[in-house]
Amino acid sequence: MTEGTPWKVILRFSIPVLMGNLFQQLYNLADAMIIGRLVGVYPLAGVGAAAAMSFLVLGFATGLTGGFSVVTAQRAGQGDPEKIEESAAASMVLCAVTAVLLTVLSVATAVPLLRFMNTPKEIFPYARTYIRITYLGLGAVLYYNLMAGLLRALGDSRTPLYFLIISSVLNVVLDVIMIRGFHGGVGGAALATVISQLVSAVACHLYAVKRYPVLRPEKRYLKVECREAFAHLRIGVPMALQFSVTAVGIMILQAYLNEYGALVVAGYTAAGKVENLVTQPFNALAMAMEVYCGQNMGAGKRERIRCGIRQCIALGTVCVILSSTVNVCLGRPFIGLFMETCDPKIVEYGYVYLVIIAVFFWLLCTMQIMRSSLQGIGEAAVPMAGGILELFSRWAGCAAFSGISGYAGVYLSTPLAWGMALLLLTIRYRWLAGRGFFDDRQQGRT
Template identity: 40%
Template sequence: MTNDMTKGNPLKLFIYFTIPLLIGNIFQQLYSMVDTIIVGRFVGVNALAALGATNSLFYLVNGLIVGLTSGFSVLVSQKFGSKDEQGVKKAVASNITLTVILTIIFTIIALLIINPLLNMMNTPDNIYNDTKLYITIIYAGMVTQVGYNMSAGILRALGDSKTPLYFLIVASILNVILDLVFIINFDMGVAGAAYATNIAQGVSAILCLIYSYKKFKILRLKKEDFKVEKTYYTIHLKVAVPMAMQFSVTSIGVIIVQSAINIFGATVIAAYAAASKVLQLVMQPSISFGVTVATYAGQNLGARRYDRIKHGLKIMNVISVVTSLISAVILVTLGKYFVVLFIENPTQEIFDYVQQVLNYSAVFFIPLGFIFVYRNALQGMGESFVPMLAGFFELGARALVSFTLPAVIGYTGICLSDPIAWIAASVPLVLTYNIKMRKIDRENKLKEELNNKLA
């Protein structure tokens, strides 16, 4: 069922749309979490460190995929909001064409740069082979990630956040089963975790695509729908490329941080990997709010309901602040206890490393929440440059911290890299949104005055 977000109570719309999206995102996190838990407990700390060392490489490509597929869905939501059915079909058709072409290109490039990236990241010799094996399998199966994110992005652009959730639940359960079979029964190690992830993601992609075609008439494309004007491709790329760059730039910053972490050895890498998984899980409400805001802003921009965008953002900011405070309390009080899920009989040293990361991150969760709200609002409104610029600010902050502070204050410098990067990214996003909305208000006021004079 589609969901028109250009009318109705914004708070109710946010709740209705975000809850299934949040559940879906949590299940999606289970992919990597289950891999990490089973590998850490049944294969060993070095294998867990190998998966931890691939986190930044995974997010480099996954961020690119999410950025592109999210960007390509913006035009779909705008056409849907303006009630342009034929425009929706053309937007979806051009989305599919661009996605297929870019997936082939990115898969080839990703496989070619694995060795240089691992060497650049100072990957320790004792985990190098496992790290390379895992990320090679993941990159080779990139099409499964793209297939799901593309189809889910299209459905969410139409206001349907429930369907992607259902298929993610199926895929998550399948992933757990395959992990247990491949790693424990077949003793496949990190390769088993990678194969399980790709297969499960592929199943969710296929199910989502079949459902979309069968249940939504507006998505039953014909050959003539793919005869799309150049403007559709131009708009898609204009929005999606900066979004993809923004995600990739953020991932490059994570790679830089990982390079600094790798110098500390396998124990610190494993501890930071466990802490990162906890952070990713607690971030899911903010991430879900961001996707909701992008759809909401896109549809209302198409309907020219700028007043609803402003009102909705005020509500979402309150929700974001409250959620960030709750998340911070969870990180400080309960976060370290998640470590036992990933590592059997963890030492006190590992507990301390994990808790230090979580404590510093918790203090800055409010600006992190603002990043997701304002970045996605701007992207939903077709504003792509500043979100990309904010990504470069985030990269610059991470790089500066990683190259300087660890040499002075050790591991604490690593812990500060994310919080400082979040502040650097949130400032330009908040300022740009407010400037943009004031400009729209002035333009609307001038139009109203002109109409009154003509009347």
């Protein structure tokens, strides 16, 4: 990604990422639709109540592997195979250790967190079952994200797509088998997702080590030196914490919504699935910018980074218009897909959320692009601080707006959080630009 017109290489890279993300969201949608239609509204609400907790841990895993892949991308830009191999080995060892520690910790704290969030008693058993199985399958998520991140760091965004397609189809089939065939309920749906992710991870790994020898590190590299571990953790841990801090903010929002009852939670859950689907173009552009900025940083092409950020935001503007239109025009029928018998109240609870966030999608898209770009050049502290600011802004918004506008006020806390995080990231970017960071002639002095 160090050659060619920036917007073209960014778009070319992001399209397979987008398709992969869409397939990943489709099997999340399949979970929700099958649970809502075959099991019931309360089990669907239970899955939704556990969603923020799931993101708390899975987001940490995603951020950690994303940070590791930034290091690999920078070394790919330098064109040093030995350094790439060292990075791959360090990433694998660190992810293995993290998987064990994170699984034990998350399973032990699952039930107390559900209680802390005031989960309604009628959906509590479903949320507990779903989140426990999800946490036990954390290793599969880390495994896949690691391999997909390493491939993308080398510029290959297509291979993860192919294996995600396989995983998505397998997940839908297993959902039906587990729920309808074995009457597994929400536990069966969670287990189907874990199995699908594990199959995708193993297949991706086998292909990666065969296609790219640098991703098959020698044994001597598996004894990770402190220097190498620090180089990865320096970027990976802040990115992981940034995801988790964002998740804590969503958990706070979920706790406020839980006070309005299971129907509001069910509407928000269905709307959240729609949101996750229509915002995937933003995520794809952001993921592309991590690799783009990482490789160009390694190659010493800093002016190209600034140009790429501007052109990527322009691409994002087009995506914002399309996503907002889908939310407003098709939000109600999409929410109705998650229920066997359409309940107008649940649909309306969810649709209000979709309309509110559609107005502010431009904040979300720009924030994700700016955050990933800064992370790609090796910035860790400010993106993490942005996540903390997002957390407190969402909390303050929930406290302030819920008393004025009820559940709709709780919804408004989300765009407030996006806007405050974007403000901090923009200040940091402009400060770097003002000091000549993105000037190729100045790189030796920054």
